[in-house]
Amino acid sequence: MAAGKVILIPTVLHEDAIDSIPSYVIEQAKLCDAYFVENEKTARRYLKKYWREMIIDNYQWRAIHKAEHDVVSEFLQLLSQGKNIGIISEAGCPGVADPGQILVAAAQEKGFEICPLVGPNSILLALMASGMNGQSFSFHGYLPIDSLEKKKAVAQLEQDSLKKNTAQIFIETPYRNNQLIKDLLQYCHPQTKLCIAVDITAPTQWIKTKTVAQWKKETVDIHKRLAIFLLQA
Numbered sequence: 001m002a003a004g005k006v007i008l009i010p011t012v013l014h015e016d017a018i019d020s021i022p023s024y025v026i027e028q029a030k031l032c033d034a035y036f037v038e039n040e041k042t043a044r045r046y047l048k049k050y051w052r053e054m055i056i057d058n059y060q061w062r063a064i065h066k067a068e069h070d071v072v073s074e075f076l077q078l079l080s081q082g083k084n085i086g087i088i089s090e091a092g093c094p095g096v097a098d099p100g101q102i103l104v105a106a107a108q109e110k111g112f113e114i115c116p117l118v119g120p121n122s123i124l125l126a127l128m129a130s131g132m133n134g135q136s137f138s139f140h141g142y143l144p145i146d147s148l149e150k151k152k153a154v155a156q157l158e159q160d161s162l163k164k165n166t167a168q169i170f171i172e173t174p175y176r177n178n179q180l181i182k183d184l185l186q187y188c189h190p191q192t193k194l195c196i197a198v199d200i201t202a203p204t205q206w207i208k209t210k211t212v213a214q215w216k217k218e219t220v221d222i223h224k225r226l227a228i229f230l231l232q233a
Contacts, residue, residue: 004079006107007032009086010095010119012044014202015224018049020120026050028117032086034060034078036071036103043088064099074105079112089224093121097141097171123169126197126228129207132167133232140170143180154187154231161192162233170231181220188212188231190195195230198222 006164008028012020029047037043040061048054060078062071064087078085087100093116094100101115107114123139144150157168172180184194188211197207210218 001082003112004033004081004083005113006079006083006104007086008100008104008114008116009088010089010093010117010168011043011091012091012110013091013120013122013125013200016203017120020142020201021050022118025117025119028115029086031084031179032059033083034062035086036062036064036075036100037063037088038090038094038099042067042090046088061204063224064103068102072102075103076106076110076112079107079110079206091122093119094125096121099141120201122171122197122200122226122228125200126195126230127167127169127209129197130167130209130230132195132209132230133165133191134167136165137167137169140168142172143170145176147183148184158188158192158233159229159232166232169228170230171228174226176223177222177225177227178220180229181215181222183210184229184231185216189233191233193232196220196222197228197230198225200226200228 007028009025010021035043040063044056062074065073075085087094087099089098089102095104104114127134127137143153161168162168190211192212194210194212194215195207195209199205
C-alpha cells in the first residue's frame with residue numbers, strides 16, 4: 001500500500017477575499033481523506049463555500065489543538081494507511097505561525113510527502129507592499145503584553161534592524177492594535193519606518209509605510225481589525 005501524503009491547504013485571510021484562493025487549491029483538497037485543522041467549524045465552512053457538493057460527513061476531521069500527542073499519533077497512522085491528509089489553518093498558509101507545523105514536522109521526520117499549495121500569507125504580502133528589506137527580514141509573532149517587556153522587545157527589534165538592515169515583522173491581537181501603535185510611536189526613534197497593513201486581501205485593505213514622526217501626525221484607529229506590523233530602523 002502506498003503511503004498517504006500531506007496537502008497544505010491555504011485559506012482566506014478575510015472572508016470576503018474569495019478570489020485570493022487559486023482554483024487548483026480546492027481540486028487538491030478533494031484528494032484528501034481526512035482534514036486536520038485549527039478550527040473545525042471554520043474549516044468546514046471554508047471548504048463548503050468553494051466546494052458546494054462536498055459531503056462533510058464523508059471525511060475525518062480532527063482539531064490540531066486537542067490532545068496534541070494523540071492527534072500526531074493518529075495523523076501518522078492515517079498516512080501509513082495510505083490516507084491523504086489536508087491541513088488547514090484558521091487563516092492563510094498552514095505551518096506558518098500556525099499549529100499545523102507540529103504535524104508537518106512529524107511527517108517530515110517519518111519521510112512522508114508534503115505538498116504545500118499557493119495561497120495568501122499576510123507576512124509576505126505585507127512585506128511585499130511595505131517597501132522594506134525583502135532580502136533580510138524576521139517574523140516575531142506577538143510582542144509581550146507587559147508594558148516594560150514590550151518596551152524592551154521593541155528596543156531590541158529596532159536595534160537589530162539598524163545593525164543588520166533587517167525588516168522586523170510582528171502581529172497583535174486585534175483588540176490591542178491601537179495600544180500597540182501608541183506604544184510603537186512612543187518607544188521608537190522618529191526616523192524609524194513603521195508599516196501598518198490592515199485587512200490584507202479584503203476590500204477594506206490598506207498598507208502604509210511612514211516614519212514614526214509622520215505617523216505621530218495622524219490618528220489611526222484599527223481596533224479589532226486584522227493587522228500586521230513591520231518596523232525598519
